[in-house]
Amino acid sequence: MEQITKYYQQNVDYFNTTLGVGRSCDVVSRDLHIAGRKARIWLIDGYGKDDVIERMSAFWLTIPQANVEKVADMKTFVERFVTFSEVDVSKTTQEIVTGVLLGKTLLLVEGVYGAATIDAKDYPSRGVGEPSDGKVLRGSHDGFVEAMVPNMALLRRRIRDPHLTMESMQVGSRSHSDLVLCYLDDKVDTKILADLRTKLQSIEAQSLSMGQESVAESIRHKQWYNPFPKIRYTERPDTAAACVMEGRIVLMVDNSPSVMLLPTSFFDFVQEANDFYFPPLVGSYLRLLRMAVFAISLFITPVWYLLVKEAGRLPVYLAFLAEPEATTLGLFWQLMIVEFLVDVLKLASLNTPDALNGSFAMLGTLILGDFAVQAEWLSVEVLVYMAFVSVASFAQPSFEMGYAFKLLRLVMLALIAVADVWGFAAGLTVIAVLLATNRPIVGQGYLYPLIPFDKKAMGRLLVRRPISKDNT
Known part of the structure; x- marks a missing residue:
């Protein structure tokens, strides 16, 4: 230089x-x-x-x-x-x-x-208000912002330990964006830390135009076909602090109000801050309920489509599932169209001014409700099942995992339409293969603690245990 x-x-x-x-x-x-x-x-x-x-x-x-x-x-x-x-x-x-x-x-x-x-600077920033996608009934109501210094202070306030380390580096040959690795130097896995540090230092980019997503795309394995997320994000300082206390690494990216929690496995997405702000029994119930909703949101429409695809296949004891009435569109196309329309409504709502939200909701209800049914484009049963799937997608805080389930649900519907029962079996196989072959950025494996099996960690995952000196 x-x-x-x-x-x-x-x-x-x-x-x-x-x-x-x-x-x-x-x-x-x-x-x-x-x-x-x-x-x-x-x-x-x-x-x-x-x-x-x-x-x-x-x-x-x-x-x-x-x-x-x-x-x-x-x-x-x-x-x-x-x-x-x-x-x-x-x-x-x-x-x-x-x-x-x-x-x-x-x-x-x-x-x-x-x-x-x-360093007499003062970045313009908003207040540390509660994030919209991680609200809790109990507990703190603050959240990360787009500036590094306030975010580090929010973690320091919760972990007053000299072992808490904030390691900074810069990425981007032109933007020189700041990154901070936050961890406890006496609890973190040094091998994982060194691996992550090497990946970050090897990033070759002029700028991190999309913040943390630019970092994620630069360091994760190139598996474009695998929809399962490799990184868990949070905008809650208490969640990030809990992960640090467990020996994990929090990666902060300048100009991003959420942080990356590493290493990440599939089962991390079933946990939420609300689980820990209720007594252990209630927290365990909420966690198990979330797991059940995960599975139901993925399989309910493919299984229902498989059962009612042919007349008379639905068993008597499952008659409450209801076979759809005849409509102009085939059942498969009804399910696919509603899947796409739900996403269109989500995208449109993001760009709708607050003053027009009520009118937009009414318009969407009319299009997807009375008008579509009366015109015999969609059946009532399809709307009911898709409404449940849409609500269930908000039962877990990760948008990335929600869209992974959505894409796999579409694949299963297409396979069932082509190969019936064998298509459903093929869909299950595809999901199992994608889970087994998904390579996390760092860590033991994407299916940990199931593979490799860790009995103690699996127990903590399934059941919310009381706080103790060894269980933070």
């Missing part, structure tokens, strides 16, 4: 050009005189803490000339005259420019070799 020179004006010209002074309206610079010497500061408008910078500048302007006469190195200058606690000294141009673009204030002083980057 290129080093700065010992000539003050040369350095000033370089940073003026590189940072875009006069070219970018948000790059602010100002000349000062410190103890009879020329000095200049650079910062990004909107990042700097004006009151802190003003107090430091006022102090520098009062320094007697005699106190600076023998100071020739920036490290010595910082030790004597920079009162702010977070300050670095650098002589590398790329490191200095990156620091300014991250929000630090750059200081150069004539006759003093080196540059000081003062």
Whole structure:
């Protein structure tokens, strides 16, 4: 990397050009005189803490000339005259420019070799309100935001242990996005940590334009055909803190309000924060209910379609499942169309202004309800089963797992339409193969603690146990 020179004006010209002074309206610079010497500061408008910078500048302007006469190195200058606690000294141009673009204030002083980057920044951010996709009836109601420092503070507040480590790194040859690995250095699996660190350091990308998703796509195994998620996300600090206490790693990505929990297995998705804010018996019931809903949401429409596909196949004791009435569209196409229409309504609701949400809901009800039934496009039974599937998809907090189940449900419906019972068996085989061959980013395996089998971990997964000194 290129080093700065010992000539003050040369350095000033370089940073003026590189940072875009006069070219970018948000790059602010100002000349000062410190103890009879020329000095200049650079910062990004909107990042700097004006009151802190003003107090430091006022102090520098009062320094007697005699106190600076023998100071020739920036490290010595910082030790004597920079009162702010977070300050670095650098002589590398790329490191200095990156620091300014991250929000630090750059200081150069004539006759003093080196540059000081003062971390007096304040990123614009929203409040730490409760995330919309992880609400609880009991417990804390705060959530992660898009800035790193508040997110780290939310974890520090919950884990006041000197072993809690926040390891930072930067990714992206142009964006230099910040990443932070959070873990307990006396509980984390060092092999998993080293493996994850190597994967992150080997990322070759100019920028992380999509935040954590860009990181995930860069480090996960290329299995495009496997819909099962390899990473669990959360916007809840209490969930992240609990995972850290278990010896896991929390990966934070700048500009992302959710964090990545690693390693991740399939069974992690059946747990939720609400399980731990109720007594163990109630928590165990909620967890088992969630597991049952998982399975039902995947199999209910394929199994029902298989049973009513041919007249007379439905057993008498299952008569309550109801065979559909004859309609213009075939049963298979009804199920597929409603599956797609539910997703269309979800996408449309994201772009609907709040003032029109009521009208949009009414319109969707009319299209998918009375009108479709009266026109004999859809049967009432199809709407009932698909309504249950849609509600069940919100019983677990992972959108990625919900869409994995949806894609597999569509595959099973198509296989049953083609090969009937053999198609259903093929669908079960496809699901088993995808689960068995899914390769997690790091860790023991995607089906852990079932494969490899861990009796103690499996018990904790199925039953919510009381909190003890060994069970956090």
